[in-house]
Amino acid sequence: MLTDRRAILIGEAIEKIMKEVGTGRVEKIPLIKAGGRYLAEDIIANQDVPAFDRSLYDGYAIMAEDTRFATKESPIELEVVGHIGAGSVFLGEIKQYQAIRIMTGAEMPKGCNAMIMLEQVTELEKEDKQFIVIDKQIQINEKVLKKGAEITKGTLLVEKGAQITPGIVGLLATFGYSEVMVGVKPTVGVLATGSELLEIDEPLEPGKIRNSNSYMLMAQIEKVGANALYLGKLEDRLDESYAAMKKALTQVDIVITTGGVSVGDFDFLPDIYERLGAKVLFNKIAMRPGSVTTVAKLGKQFLFGLSGNPSASFIGFELLVRPVLKTILGNEQPYLVFRQAILAEDFIVPNAFTQLIRTKQKVEGTNVYVSSNGLNMSSSITSLVGTDALIVLPPCDDGYKKGSIVDILLLSDEGQKINYFTTCN
Ligand SMILES: Nc1nc2c(c(=O)[nH]1)N[C@H]1C(S)=C(S)[C@@H](COP(=O)(O)OP(=O)(O)OC[C@H]3O[C@@H](n4cnc5c(N)ncnc54)[C@H](O)[C@@H]3O)O[C@H]1N2
Ligand code: MOO
Numbered sequence: 001m002l003t004d005r006r007a008i009l010i011g012e013a014i015e016k017i018m019k020e021v022g023t024g025r026v027e028k029i030p031l032i033k034a035g036g037r038y039l040a041e042d043i044i045a046n047q048d049v050p051a052f053d054r055s056l057y058d059g060y061a062i063m064a065e066d067t068r069f070a071t072k073e074s075p076i077e078l079e080v081v082g083h084i085g086a087g088s089v090f091l092g093e094i095k096q097y098q099a100i101r102i103m104t105g106a107e108m109p110k111g112c113n114a115m116i117m118l119e120q121v122t123e124l125e126k127e128d129k130q131f132i133v134i135d136k137q138i139q140i141n142e143k144v145l146k147k148g149a150e151i152t153k154g155t156l157l158v159e160k161g162a163q164i165t166p167g168i169v170g171l172l173a174t175f176g177y178s179e180v181m182v183g184v185k186p187t188v189g190v191l192a193t194g195s196e197l198l199e200i201d202e203p204l205e206p207g208k209i210r211n212s213n214s215y216m217l218m219a220q221i222e223k224v225g226a227n228a229l230y231l232g233k234l235e236d237r238l239d240e241s242y243a244a245m246k247k248a249l250t251q252v253d254i255v256i257t258t259g260g261v262s263v264g265d266f267d268f269l270p271d272i273y274e275r276l277g278a279k280v281l282f283n284k285i286a287m288r289p290g291s292v293t294t295v296a297k298l299g300k301q302f303l304f305g306l307s308g309n310p311s312a313s314f315i316g317f318e319l320l321v322r323p324v325l326k327t328i329l330g331n332e333q334p335y336l337v338f339r340q341a342i343l344a345e346d347f348i349v350p351n352a353f354t355q356l357i358r359t360k361q362k363v364e365g366t367n368v369y370v371s372s373n374g375l376n377m378s379s380s381i382t383s384l385v386g387t388d389a390l391i392v393l394p395p396c397d398d399g400y401k402k403g404s405i406v407d408i409l410l411l412s413d414e415g416q417k418i419n420y421f422t423t424c425n
């Protein structure tokens with residue numbers, strides 16, 4: 001069926017969608033499961049770090065004043081009256097010209113205000129007593145990490161919305177968070193449409209193809225951090241497809257469909273949205289691939305009608321679904337990271353729609369070069385392999401020449417090996 005379609009700009013499409021995203025639910029989960037999730041609470045220091053003055057090295061805790069006149073010519077001797085490792089506390093009293101043998105991380109004994117490393121003293125034994133000889137002046141607080149030197153109680157450590165990186169996990173553990181509040185993972189159902197579709201384990205038949213989009217989309221959903229649910233594939237039959245969609249809406253938070261969203265005789269998604277009474281936010285975007293991408297809302301639930309063409313489906317997800325899922329998960333910066341790069345080939349075909357070209361970045365020195373990663377067609381699947389960014393070419397009558405500076409959207413955070421074998425010389 002033919003429906004009225006007005007292509008809107010990608011930016012407008014994203015705005016329309018993002019206006020409709022409510023805040024996600026939150027839950028408390030064990031820290032061990034929290035990596036990669038998004039904080040639903042500010043983390044505030046509930047103690048000083050360190051919580052006590054700590055020795056930074058293995059050696060001797062001393063009173064710095066005792067070394068005031070120590071020199072190579074007239075070194076001083078301190079008697080060693082105790083011995084502690086990390087985790088132990090010296091409970092005695094230290095007097096003038098005494099020292100405590102102390103290990104890295106141990107709490108500084110009361111009365112001691114500096115430490116000296118093992119390598120910097122000479123150890124002596126006299127009449128069954130242990131002594132150290134020091135031949136230089138030691139400053140107050142030398143080699144001691146003072147209580148609160150890193151963080152003082154009450155400091156805001158990490159803001160709500162941050163992704164819990166391994167570093168943040170370490171921080172949370174330091175402050176005793178065995179559980180942490182995070183955004184709940186939405187469940188996203190994937191429903192493929194098309195009478196041509198076979199299951200992936202079925203042998204090919206004439207005119208048929210395997211349902212690759214569902215699996216690709218589920219991997220994209222999981223990569224973002226949401227839960228993916230495979231809802232199967234549908235024949236291009238309106239009544240059955242409508243019933244399947246109704247059922248899907250009871251099973252998941254968001255439904256993504258692929259295919260059946262254009263103007264063909266068997267493209268039933270527009271009719272399904274109408275029958276459901278869903279609010280269609282838009283049904284055409286001035287982008288290629290993915291121009292037919294349609295997004296609707298039924299109550300609080302999003303229905304993403306992605307194109308059936310694999311590259312279009314992939315890009316529709318990254319540009320439109322990803323920010324919604326990230327926002328629901330609690331991320332306040334849900335968009336793809338963008339940077340600039342140099343075009344390594346001509347794109348001189350004029351296009352009224354923004355082109356999004358799959359690319360694999362080539363880094364040479366400080367320059368990043370981009371060109372099409374294989375077949376630049378909506379139907380292409382192989383161009384998605386190795387793709388680590390999308391080149392964004394807004395409409396332009398003259399197209400784009402090799403050497404132009406263009407925007408790219410990053411899809412991967414994988415880097416390149418750097419040369420670790422250099423020095424500053
Ligand atoms: N007269 C017009 N025809 C088309 C237009 C148009 O504006 N006027 N738009 C074209 C564009 S652009 C695209 S993109 C496609 C989008 O079509 P649909 O989203 O309706 O998708 P289908 O027609 O169902 O399938 C398109 C293509 O993708 C293959 N496909 C579908 N599902 C899967 C899947 N799960 N895994 C792998 N491949 C899949 C399907 O076999 C088709 O080849 O419409 C153009 N036509
Ligand atoms: O939507 Mo189509 O992908 O523009 O080729």
Ligand SMILES: [Mg+2]
Pocket residue numbers: 259260261262263264266267308
């Ligand atoms: Mg179609």
